[in-house]
Amino acid sequence: MPDEDRGFRQAYWDEPTLFDLDEGPQPSDQFPEGADHGLPEDLTREDAGVPTVMRSRVTRHFTRLAQMTYGVDTGTYPLGSCTMKYNAKAAELLAQDEGLLHAHPLQREEDVQGILELLYDLGDRLREIAGLDAVTLQPAAGAQGEFVAMRMVRAYFEDRGELGEDSRCEVVIPDSAHGTNPASAAMAGFDVLEIPSGDDGCVDLSALEDALSERTAAFMLTNPNTLGLFEQNVEKIAEMVHDVGAKLYYDGANLNAILGVTSPGAMGFDLAHFNVHKTFATPHGGGGPGAGPVACTDELEPYLPVPRITRDPEAEPEHRLDWEREDSIGAVRGFHGNVGVLVRAAAYILMHGSDGLADNTRRAVANANYVHQRIKDAYPAPGGDLKKHEFVASAADLEETKGITAKDVAKRLLDHGIHAPQTYWPMVVDEALMIEPTETESREELDAFVDALLSIADEDPETVTSAPHTTALSRVDDVGAARNPILTWDQANDE
Incomplete structure (x- = not known):
């Protein structure tokens, strides 16, 4: 193995x-033979389908699995667009409070005033962070937050008698949008129009002007965009969208780049969603649980999902769940949303305060630009020299000169004990490596990441294209695994 690797060997x-x-x-x-277990016969069964294993062996089993697992507590995780920042253990401890763990979603409002107060306060803080007027905490993920927002837009225009094939039936998105944007708009019943980015990697105002019309219901925009570039013309974009009577939607996936410095409301957006796992350091993982709160203007507030948490200091109880919202799009999630995740987000916000959140943003931007400046000769990044919290580098020059692809670079990074960046997305960049170091990486870890990237660019192509060499498994059949996933133990046994 080359000298540059850090001695990483995966268990x-x-x-x-x-x-x-x-x-x-x-x-x-087993119950003693003939014993009365007191259970109705139709509720008993001979086999619970649960394996019987010694406690010490179960502990060893999960410890070994943990040793083979890579995560944000193990090392650098620069997975672009995913904001894999450190999850504060203090927030984890607070979320494990017995009063939260033992609460039942069907308890009376009088008995869960503490939880309702916490959620109401969190919504108020998110409203302030977004620079908007009202918030729902119900959506279970960012993608569902998008869908909720598009349903709200649909309800708004339906109320105004402007919904239909000849009126508000289209949602416009840029070609750098997250894939969930067109999916959410289509699921809400809209036709999707995609417009190309300009040469600078940002929204092409001419293309936007051509796409906007009285048929436009909304324009969905991420700012900074997925290239890590701030949309300098965002106020002009807001003016153009509003001039045709449409709504401007903020995809909050990249809120970590502006948090505490500016806000969607200040830029002219009408709706926004939060990815609490990205911006407020709640755990990523395994498809859930998550949370994707949505904020909106007063004009769209009547359409937020029910129930809404309300507060009246003169009433008893002070906090209530309000289901009586005539124009609401209805419930989109059981009960109050994923409370455990929301508690972690609230803890993160309270621990940092407004100044701390802004400091985190500045550090995230500084870290991304530091990495970009150090690697840009080997891995150029389109769209200007100043980035925000992430950037999209390209391995196209390496592919052309040495036959080393973005996939090869990603695989070789594993030998350095570093998780790979996002690859081949956004698709507007050839041989894309989407890098987001986040604010929680130290200078030492950033330098190790940069040194690994630069050493890979200088290595013998055979070493890189045959990587990884120090992981438990080497190259797997990515395409085969995606097309024929083995998702259950039974399925694995059938193989």
Whole structure:
């Protein structure tokens, strides 16, 4: 192995599943023969389908799996667009408070005043951060937040009698948009129009002007965009969208780049969603649980989902769940949303305060620009020299001169104990490496990441194209795995 690697070796255990370790029913698991267990016969069963394994072996099993796992607590995780920042353990501890863990979603409002107060306060803080007028905490993810926002836009125009094939039926998006944007708009019943970016990587105002019309319901925009570039013409964009009577929607995926410095409301947006796992350091993982709160202007407030958490200091109880909202799009999530995740977000905001949130933003931007400046000769990034919290580098020059692709670079980084950046997205950049170091990486870790990238660019192509060499598994069949996923233990056994 080359001298540049940091001695990383991924642990590997040929660890069976718990079902394979099943020791079968044990005498201690059984009721004594003839004993009255007090349960109705139609609610009992002979086999619970749960393996019986010694406690020490279960502990060893999960410890070994943890040793083979890479995460933000293990090392640098510069996965662009995902904001893989450190998750504060203090927030985890607060979310494990017994009063929260043991609360039942069907308890009376009088019995959960503390939780309702916490959620009401969080909504108020998110409203202020967004620079907008009202908030819902219900959506279970950023993508559902998008969908909720598009449903609200639809309800707004339906109320005005402007919804239909000859009126507000289109949503415009730039070609650098997150893939969930067109999906959310289409699911809400809109036709989607995509416009190309300009040579500077930002919205092409001429293309936008051509796309906007009285048929436009909304323009969905991320700012900074997915190239890590701030849309300098955002106020002009807002004016153009509003001039045709449409709404401007803020995709909050990149809010970490402007948090505490400016806001969607200040830029002229009508709606915005938050990705609390990105911006407020709640855990990523495994499809959930998540949260994607939505903020909006007073004009769109009547259409927010129910129930809304209200506060009246003169009433008893002070905080209530209001279901009586005539124009609401209805419930979009059971109960109050994913409370445990929202508690972590509230803790993060309170721990940092407004000044701390702004400092985090500045550090995230500084870290991204530091990495960009150090690698730009080997990995050029389109769209100007100043980036925000992330940037999209290109391995196209390496591919042309040495046959090393973005995928090869990503695989080789694993040998350095560093998670790969996002690859091949956004698709407007050839051989894309989307890099987002976040504010929680130290100078030491950033330098190690940069040094790894630069050493890979100088390495023998054969070493890079055959990587990784120090991981438990080397190159897997990515396409085959995507097309034929094995998702369950039963399925694995059938193979």
